[in-house]
Amino acid sequence: MSTQINTAFVNQFSANVTMLSQQMGSLLRSTVDTETVTGEKAFFDQVGSAAAAVRTTRHADTPMMETPHSRRMVTLQDFEYADLIDDQDKIRMLSDPTSVYAKAAAAGIGRAMDDVIITAFNASASTGKSGSTSTAFPAGNIVAHGSAGLTVAKLISAKKILDQNSVDPSINRYIVVSPEQIEDLLNTTSVTSSDFNTVKALATGTVDSFVGFKFIVSNRLKDDGTSRQCYAWAEDGMKLAVGKEPSAQITQRADKSYATQVYYCASFGATRMEEAKVVQVLCNE
DSSP states (O other): OOSOGGGGOOOOOOSSOOOOSOOOSOSSGGGSEEEEOOSSEEEEEEEOOOOOOOOOSTTOOOOOOOOOEEEEEEEOEEEEEEEEEOHHHHHHSSSOTHHHHHHHHHHHHHHHHHHHHHHHHHSOEEESSSSOEEEOOOGGGEEOOTTOOSOHHHHHHHHHHHHHTTOOTTSOEEEEEOHHHHHHHHTOHHHHOTTTOTTOHHHHTSOOEETTEEEEEOSOOOBOSSEEEEEEEEGGGEEEEEEEEEEEEEEEEGGGTTEEEEEEEEEEEEEESOGGGEEEEEEEO
């Protein structure tokens, strides 16, 4: 028996580069009103509710009403990603990692977009003609955590706030929660009952829609140490302003020994368009 056979052994490596678990792109972009803009700042004009006057006499003067106007401002931020892949890296690996780097970059830009939207949910909004007025998130739109996780009662309270604010029920409504809140709901009898929950949460292991809200599960919500900050909103209650769509450039860098550079960039910002259409739901964790 040859004792030298081990010199012929080879190491086998995967021909593919795999990506570790991560959120692939933005989860929230499709749930808010999105508009393409130009410039460093973008302004969005709004018209409030108007009242009609009762006509009391014939041939009376035409009544002139003061229609309320308001404005919101969004300041765009620039985001970018770049990494180098040396030519020798491609030789040492069985597959070219360039496409995987590009996917990772796109996913990172998408997560940054979600972070911007989440921050805008309860941040002070820039309002007024020049955007110099700061409008804070109203305390009346906060559902207290009450030393409890996400409950049916909290969902009903969030819905009630939107309804009392006369939010058009035909506008899509969403709620973003963490996996912890999904577990809270799955352990709630009224949700797990197929008679009460049309989405059959237990059958699929997830909660899709409930109390008029479409559920989005995200791991990027803020946690202050005692409670998770979840948000319920009507689609047009939030605005995402996109100055530059995420775009990629994959080029060779002569100044870096002709290494391949994967570069991604985007420009966007977000604001709360109307306080009446956004509710903060605090959940104990």
